[in-house]
Each structure stands twice: as structure tokens, then as C-alpha cells.
Amino acid sequence: MPLHFQSDKPIYLQIVDTMIHEIVRGRRFPGDKLPSVREYAVEVGVNPNTMQRVYRELDARQITKTKRGQGTFVTDDEETIQQLREQLKQRYIDSFLTDMTGLGFTIEEIISSIDKEKGGTSDDSNQ
Amino acid sequence: MIQISNVSKRYSIHQVLKQCNMTIEKGKIVGLIGENGCGKTTLLKVLAGILRPNHGRIDGIHENDRSRFISYSPDxxxxYPYFTIEALMDFYQDVYEDFDRDRAESLLHFFELEKKQKIRHLSKGQAGRVKILITIARRAPLLMLDEPLAGLDPMVKQKIIKSLIQFIDLEQQTLLMTTHELMEVEPxxxxxxxxxxxxxxxxxSVESIRENDMVSLQQWLENTY
Structure with missing residues (x-):
């Protein structure tokens, strides 16, 4: 399925992010083989040169490993994947807090709302 | 790499190209953009060898006969309207050594076209796809498409863009295309x-526009113009 891209960020970085999301969500497993550069370029609808850059970047960040003549594989290093999870969590929390404090909410208000939200859902499930 | 240096072209008193300078790097997909009448088509014709420039030079095309180096689709x-698609493919196969029949057949299938259909009976969308098929089935080092997406519906546009990604061999080939469909071609x-x-x-470079200016191609063009 073709992806939709934000206009203010390089496409290759957006595809790298998509790949990280897929790994964290468990849509791609440790050790999984990725499609070839061209296959994935066709699937996503981008220039193969851009996709080549995505694969280079993923390798450089050790999220994937390219084995000569065999293809590119998701890392099977649990620690790396755990790190990706943590980074992603931190990023979403940061952006959430920036938005909320920007709207004028205090940290206390935010935390109490989250507690209420959490309490609310667990109450529902108890009934 | 193809280098265009100080190319100018005049029709009687009309100066259509003025001191054009550009570089086309091997293995890249390059978009030539700008308002109607700004000279895009004339520049392609000069590159294709159909027009002779009044001044300037073009380096990097290592053929006396440009049509051997460049596969060009005018807008x-x-x-011939009485040809079938099949006859058209036969014709191109006879004329151009680099016409890859297997690639042409794959494109025919990819575009869901019927071999036996006559050119004159094709819809606009089908005719647009046939033009792409014939042009990119060649293994020529430089492919040039003039307005390949103009006037086509969004589905056909996407199909054509996919075909360019899937069938052009950027290890060996370079693509230069003119277009106004910036949103569609940006990726x-x-x-x-x-x-x-x-x-x-x-x-x-398109990625550096996003990286440095943090805007879309369309926005950047509006700022640049």
C-alpha cells in the first residue's frame, strides 16, 4: 500500500520510522527478511534510490543487517529492539507533553487525567 | 553524467531557451518543472536532437545518433492509428536494438492492455499507458518523458508512476521527465x-528540499518562482 508522506521531512526518514513502528508493534519479527529494495520501493511507491538510502540507514542504526547475497534481515538482538521501543515511547510522551503544556495544562492535571482515564477503563471492565 | 552548458534556442525573433545549464546524473530520476511555455519541451527536443541549439553544448551523450542513446516520448x-499495440511493439523491436520485448510484454500485462487493440480505438488513459510502455521498454541509457501524467485520472497516474519504479533499471538508465503533477511525482x-x-x-535534490527548507515540492516551487 502506498504510504502518505509528510511534506516537511525527508521521505527516507519517514520510511525508516514506519519500519521501526512495524518492528515495535510486532508486525515484523526479529530475524525476518525484508523485501528487496526494488520490491519495497514498488510497494511503498517511492524511488528505488530513496529506498536504497532507507536500507543503508537501517543498517547503519543496526536495526537491520544486510548479508551479502542473502538480503536484509531485522536484527535479532533483543536489546536493540527494546531500545527502539523505549525511544519510541519517549518520543510520543515528549510530543504529548509538549502539546499538552502548550495548551496550558499542568503536569499534575495531565497525570490526574491519565489516572482517571486508567481507573475509568478498569472500572468498566470490572462491571 | 549529462551536462548541458549555455544552451540557447531561438525561433526567428523568439528566444525560447536562454543560457540553460543543468546536470543530469546517471541513475537518477529527474523532474523538469515550471509553468506552461517556459521551455521544458523545447529543452527535451534539443536534448533528443530534434532541434539544434543556436548556442551552447551538450556533453555526455556518446552517440552520433541521439535516438540510440535516448528513448523519448513527446507529449x-x-x-500510426491503424497499428495494433502488437504491431507497434514489433515495429519498435525492428527499429531499436535495445527494445526489450520481455519488458514490453510485462508492461503490457502490468497495464492491463490488449495486444490486438488498435491505437485509434484506445481511450486517453490507454493511449497514455501505451506511450509509457513503448518508451520504457527500451534499455536506452536516457529515457525522456514529456508530460507522462497530463490529463490522466488519479488511478492511471499512480499506475504509471509504479511502472516507472518497477521497470526502469536505474543501475543502467536515467529518467528525465517534465510534469506539473508535483504532489504525485514527489516520492x-x-x-x-x-x-x-x-x-x-x-x-x-528533492530530499534536501524537505530536509533543509522543510516544505513540500509544491510549496518550494511557489517560494522559488
Whole structure:
């Protein structure tokens, strides 16, 4: 399925992010083989040169490993994947807090709302 | 790499190209953009060897006969209306050594076209796809498409863009295309070249526009123009 891209960020970085999301969500497993550069370029609808850059970047960040003549594989290093999870969590929390404090909410208000939200859902499930 | 240096072209008193300078790197997909009448088509014709420039030079095309180096699709229709698609493919196979029949057949299938259909009976969308098929089935080092997406519906546009990604061999080939469909082609292009009033005012990599200017191609063009 073709992806939709934000206009203010390089496409290759957006595809790298998509790949990280897929790994964290468990849509791609440790050790999984990725499609070839061209296959994935066709699937996503981008220039193969851009996709080549995505694969280079993923390798450089050790999220994937390219084995000569065999293809590119998701890392099977649990620690790396755990790190990706943590980074992603931190990023979403940061952006959430920036938005909320920007709207004028205090940290206390935010935390109490989250507690209420959490309490609310667990109450529902108890009934 | 193809280098265009100080190319100018005049029709009687009309100066259509003025001191054009640009570089086309091997293996890239390059978009030539700019308002109607700014000289994009004329520049392609000069590159294709159909027009002779009054001044300037073009380096990097190592053939006396440009049509051996360049597979060019003009924006008007130019196929015999009484040909079938199959006859058209046979014709191109006879004329061009680099015509890859297997690639042509795969494209035919990809575009869901019928071999036996006559050119004159094709819809606009089908005719657009046949032009792409014939042009990119060649293994020529430089492919040039003039307005390949103009006037086509969004589905056909996407199909054509996919075909360019899937069938062009960027290890061996380079693509230069003119277009106004910036939103659609943005993920396809490596580089963009901007023309205005017969000259080239800007050349940039698309990813660096996003990275440095943090805007879309469309927005960047509006700022540049």
C-alpha cells in the first residue's frame, strides 16, 4: 500500500520510522527478511534510490543487517529492539507533553487525567 | 553524467531557451518543472536532437545518433492509428536494438492492455499507458518523458508512476521527465530542475528540499518562482 508522506521531512526518514513502528508493534519479527529494495520501493511507491538510502540507514542504526547475497534481515538482538521501543515511547510522551503544556495544562492535571482515564477503563471492565 | 552548458534556442525573433545549464546524473530520476511555455519541451527536443541549439553544448551523450542513446516520448500522439499495440511493439523491436520485448510484454500485462487493440480505438488513459510502455521498454541509457501524467485520472497516474519504479533499471538508465503533477511525482524524483522564461533557475535534490527548507515540492516551487 502506498504510504502518505509528510511534506516537511525527508521521505527516507519517514520510511525508516514506519519500519521501526512495524518492528515495535510486532508486525515484523526479529530475524525476518525484508523485501528487496526494488520490491519495497514498488510497494511503498517511492524511488528505488530513496529506498536504497532507507536500507543503508537501517543498517547503519543496526536495526537491520544486510548479508551479502542473502538480503536484509531485522536484527535479532533483543536489546536493540527494546531500545527502539523505549525511544519510541519517549518520543510520543515528549510530543504529548509538549502539546499538552502548550495548551496550558499542568503536569499534575495531565497525570490526574491519565489516572482517571486508567481507573475509568478498569472500572468498566470490572462491571 | 549529462551536462548541458549555455544552451540557447531561438525561433526567428523568439528566444525560447536562454543560457540553460543543468546536470543530469546517471541513475537518477529527474523532474523538469515550471509553468506552461517556459521551455521544458523545447529543452527535451534539443536534448533528443530534434532541434539544434543556436548556442551552447551538450556533453555526455556518446552517440552520433541521439535516438540510440535516448528513448523519448513527446507529449503529442505519434503512433500510426491503424497499428495494433502488437504491431507497434514489433515495429519498435525492428527499429531499436535495445527494445526489450520481455519488458514490453510485462508492461503490457502490468497495464492491463490488449495486444490486438488498435491505437485509434484506445481511450486517453490507454493511449497514455501505451506511450509509457513503448518508451520504457527500451534499455536506452536516457529515457525522456514529456508530460507522462497530463490529463490522466488519479488511478492511471499512480499506475504509471509504479511502472516507472518497477521497470526502469536505474543501475543502467536515467529518467528525465517534465510534469506539473508535483504532489504525485514527489516520492518518485531524486532531483528537480526548475525552468522559468526559457532558462533554468534552480536545480536541487528533492530530499534536501524537505530536509533543509522543510516544505513540500509544491510549496518550494511557489517560494522559488
Amino acid at each position: 503529442n500522439s505519434y503512433f 518518485l524524483l531524486d532531483d528537480v530542475v526548475v525552468m522559468k522564461h526559457g532558462t533554468i533557475i534552480e536545480q536541487s
